Amino acid sequence: MFKIQVASLKAAAVAATLLFAGPALAAEGHGPQIPDAGFSFARLFGTYDRAAAQRGFQVYKEVCSNCHSMRQMYYRNLTELGLSADQVRNIAASFQITDGPNDEGAMFERAGRVSDHFRRPFPNDNAARSANGGALPPDLSVITKARENGANYLYALLTGYRDAPAGVTVMEGMHYNEYFPGHQIAMGPPLSDGQVDFGAGVPNTVEAMARDVTTFMAWASEPELETRRAMGVKILIFLSILGVLAYLTKRRIWADAH
Amino acid sequence: MAGGLHDSQFTNPVVRWIDQRMPVFTMVQKEYGVFPTPRNFNYFWNFGALAMINLVIMIVTGIVLAMHYTPHVTMAFDSVERIMRDVNFGWLIRYAHANGASMFFIVVYVHIWRGMYYGSFKAPRELLWMLGVAIFLLMMATAFMGYVLPWGQMSFWGATVITNLFSAIPVVGDTIVTYLWGGFSVDNPTLNRFFSLHYLLPFVITGVVFLHIAALHITGSNNPLGIEPKGPQDTLPFHPYYTIKDSVGIVVYLMVFAALVFFAPNYLGHADNYIPANPMVTPPHIVPEWYFLPFYAILRAVPDKLGGVLLMGGSIVLLFFLPWLDSSKVRSLRFRPISRILFLLWTVNFFVLMWCGGKPAEQPYVLISQISTLLYFAYFLVALPLLGRFERTLPLPESISVAVLGKKAHGGGHSGGGPLPGGATAKPMEKA
Numbered sequence: 001m002f003k004i005q006v007a008s009l010k011a012a013a014v015a016a017t018l019l020f021a022g023p024a025l026a027a028e029g030h031g032p033q034i035p036d037a038g039f040s041f042a043r044l045f046g047t048y049d050r051a052a053a054q055r056g057f058q059v060y061k062e063v064c065s066n067c068h069s070m071r072q073m074y075y076r077n078l079t080e081l082g083l084s085a086d087q088v089r090n091i092a093a094s095f096q097i098t099d100g101p102n103d104e105g106a107m108f109e110r111a112g113r114v115s116d117h118f119r120r121p122f123p124n125d126n127a128a129r130s131a132n133g134g135a136l137p138p139d140l141s142v143i144t145k146a147r148e149n150g151a152n153y154l155y156a157l158l159t160g161y162r163d164a165p166a167g168v169t170v171m172e173g174m175h176y177n178e179y180f181p182g183h184q185i186a187m188g189p190p191l192s193d194g195q196v197d198f199g200a201g202v203p204n205t206v207e208a209m210a211r212d213v214t215t216f217m218a219w220a221s222e223p224e225l226e227t228r229r230a231m232g233v234k235i236l237i238f239l240s241i242l243g244v245l246a247y248l249t250k251r252r253i254w255a256d257a258h
Numbered sequence: 259m260a261g262g263l264h265d266s267q268f269t270n271p272v273v274r275w276i277d278q279r280m281p282v283f284t285m286v287q288k289e290y291g292v293f294p295t296p297r298n299f300n301y302f303w304n305f306g307a308l309a310m311i312n313l314v315i316m317i318v319t320g321i322v323l324a325m326h327y328t329p330h331v332t333m334a335f336d337s338v339e340r341i342m343r344d345v346n347f348g349w350l351i352r353y354a355h356a357n358g359a360s361m362f363f364i365v366v367y368v369h370i371w372r373g374m375y376y377g378s379f380k381a382p383r384e385l386l387w388m389l390g391v392a393i394f395l396l397m398m399a400t401a402f403m404g405y406v407l408p409w410g411q412m413s414f415w416g417a418t419v420i421t422n423l424f425s426a427i428p429v430v431g432d433t434i435v436t437y438l439w440g441g442f443s444v445d446n447p448t449l450n451r452f453f454s455l456h457y458l459l460p461f462v463i464t465g466v467v468f469l470h471i472a473a474l475h476i477t478g479s480n481n482p483l484g485i486e487p488k489g490p491q492d493t494l495p496f497h498p499y500y501t502i503k504d505s506v507g508i509v510v511y512l513m514v515f516a517a518l519v520f521f522a523p524n525y526l527g528h529a530d531n532y533i534p535a536n537p538m539v540t541p542p543h544i545v546p547e548w549y550f551l552p553f554y555a556i557l558r559a560v561p562d563k564l565g566g567v568l569l570m571g572g573s574i575v576l577l578f579f580l581p582w583l584d585s586s587k588v589r590s591l592r593f594r595p596i597s598r599i600l601f602l603l604w605t606v607n608f609f610v611l612m613w614c615g616g617k618p619a620e621q622p623y624v625l626i627s628q629i630s631t632l633l634y635f636a637y638f639l640v641a642l643p644l645l646g647r648f649e650r651t652l653p654l655p656e657s658i659s660v661a662v663l664g665k666k667a668h669g670g671g672h673s674g675g676g677p678l679p680g681g682a683t684a685k686p687m688e689k690a
């Protein structure tokens with residue numbers, strides 16, 4: 001009896017530490033409340049919607065990638081989204097990649113290969129700033145990990161463009177967004193209804209595209225998420241059984257000691 | 259001792275051959291096999307073993323990470339992401355290492371708390387305690403430098419804020435900061451030396467841990483009653499009784515650890531640290547990792563920079579003097595009713611400080627931090643010395659065995675030296 005009390009006390013101590021740490025970290029959060037967009041992968045044992053992520057890649061390719069790099073990503077990674085090796089090869093080949101220097105010391109253009117990083121829209125940050133009115137479009141490789149409540153935030157941001165409320169002056173070259181900290185964002189509304197064609201019958205409203213591209217970004221940020229959770233379940237089941245056995249062994253050994 | 263050989267008790271010919279020439283097996287048997295351990299440990303006594311396991315996990319995962327990590331300002335961030343994506347099980351190794359630091363502090367905080375509650379720091383265990391405080395300080399330095407290595411925004415700005423604290427030291431402060439930085443701002447030389455030291459310090463910790471354990475094995479362990487064992491009836495051999503009890507704790511610990519690593523690996527981290535370091539952009543709130551928050555709150559509670567640094571340093575250095583600040587001869591707070599309540603309040607106050615440390619430096623958090631800081635120090639510098647002198651303590655039990663087993667086991671008819679202690683001590687020897 002006493003031992004169980006102490007064990008629960010210990011568990012409570014650990015839990016208390018974690019609980020206290022949580023709100024402390026949440027203190028960083030600022031700006032408006034981000035609504036829960038209810039993504040499948042946000043659930044404890046959730047997985048990515050592959051079809052949505054594939055459509056999301058199409059949105060990234062046709063829209064976002066004009067300004068935003070994803071420098072951690074390789075074309076080969078796309079096979080994990082369920083695209084075939086041939087499809088990925090064709091996608092990579094559709095990009096012209098600067099390679100070199102060749103034997104003569106010159107840089108040259110060639111068709112992309114699956115082993116290439118996603119092509120960057122700008123050769124360097126200065127070029128990116130120069131083309132975007134001084135603002136640097138952030139790299140999107142780990143974007144949902146790099147923002148509090150990342151996926152919900154990204155979805156809210158993409159669907160959060162509004163007319164500025166009365167009395168708010170939006171600066172030259174800026175746009176009003178309900179969810180961006182400070183509400184003034186340099187990026188114009190990136191999506192408009194019907195902008196990307198997914199084929200007949202597949203919805204391509206701003207909300208649908210934002211949901212798709214957010215799924216893609218979340219996958220790109222945490223490609224290990226599904227493997228991680230599946231392994232976690234196995235390990236916790238294993239540890240539970242081991243724990244019961246250890247506890248029973250402990251009871252047996254201690255039976256003569258008190 | 260024929261021919262200068264150690265008189266080994268082991269019968270296995272290989273073990274015996276080695277043990278005669280270098281009695282490591284005898285030593286392990288003595289220190290971890292038959293080592294007489296108070297029979298009344300509760301599960302709080304798991305946390306020393308847990309800390310040891312945690313240290314090993316940190317060193318093993320850390321060595322693997324260092325094989326793939328690049329300590330350079332232009333490559334560090336990407337090399338960490340590459341570990342997450344392209345190294346086999348790299349995400350597991352990195353998340354285990356990052357969350358392992360949090361687990362290490364949880365375990366060590368509970369271990370320290372247990373030492374304070376049950377008076378484990380008191381004579382004759384003062385040096386054992388002080389070595390422990392030294393380990394805690396080394397851990398803080400190691401954790402801080404480790405957090406800098408991914409070279410995200412919080413890495414960079416955390417390093418800037420913390421290293422700048424040293425500039426508050428009169429006369430030599432700026433020179434110290436220049437040496438810490440290896441230049442005139444946090445930059446590549448800083449990252450390089452932090453990587454080097456982050457790799458070195460865990461082995462220094464390991465060394466001090468060995469001293470900590472060596473000192474423990476001279477004095478023996480304290481126990482929840484805080485009274486010394488008076489004979490074999492008060493102790494059990496470490497193995498199998500506490501090896502199995504520690505095993506139960508280790509599994510529970512691993513479950514908490516696994517829950518974090520597999521289901522919430524970034525819960526205790528900061529999103530800002532997934533943004534590559536940028537010296538031109540300061541994050542809105544620079545917050546240290548959760549385990550530094552109480553001390554960060556003390557730092558910010560003082561409007562004066564040097565004062566804040568001294569108080570923050572003092573809040574930990576004070577622990578070295580705990581054995582002399584608390585002069586009561588009674589160790590366990592079970593028998594010190596007033597001290598017990600005050601210590602539990604001090605514990606709550608520690609969490610209040612932790613909470614304040616995560617809040618922005620504005621009212622009412624600054625005021626709460628100041629009151630909490632005052633209470634933190636008042637407990638050590640006012641309450642403990644007075645309590646040691648004036649508190650009326652409860653009567654201590656006659657012995658551990660009397661308290662645990664009741665009167666009848668002690669000198670009662672069916673005991674007679676006891677089937678328990680005698681049998682218990684003999685048992686592990688049969689294994690050899």
